[in-house]
Amino acid sequence: MKRETLSLYGDIIRATRFFACVDKKGVLWRDCSKKNARREFEESHFEKDPEIITKLLIGGRDAFESSLEKLAGKQRQEVLK
Template sequence: MRHVVKEKSLEDEEEESLNRQRLTSARREALSLYRDILRATRFFMWPDSRGVLWRDVLRENARREFEEARFEKDPEAVTRLLIGGRDAVESALEKLAEKQRHQIQKERGDGR
């Protein structure tokens, strides 16, 4: 029985290298997003209805979502997840800032 060994063409090697670069870039972006989530959760220091700090709830959910997406290979899906994650962090921080502004206005007596 003969074994056929397919030699990689230069084009295949370039494609493989490009895919590795994309993966490395996406991995870096995912780690950056995860760190940003952890930093952002520091501001959520009040308990939920069960008495658990929102900070801990948010961190647990982020960890679970990252673990679920850990082996995703589709570049489009990875990009969608990263963009969605960034949007969620920004939105949560904007809402928190807005609530704090309203609270400050209310305490000053000029609550609009």
């Protein structure tokens, strides 16, 4: 499971370079995304239950893929404008 965890974290960190938008406070989404990913992984670092770890990985992967789909949709809209 360690390999899956590191893979997901790496995928998230690599993908953040595409998040160039800013939030209402003027903070880049990439910075916010990196910070949130780091926090969530650190919070679950000491989890030992394999079932909970699996649920966290599935949920994290789903959220990651959903974010990428939303980003791709917004980029398509910008291209069509």
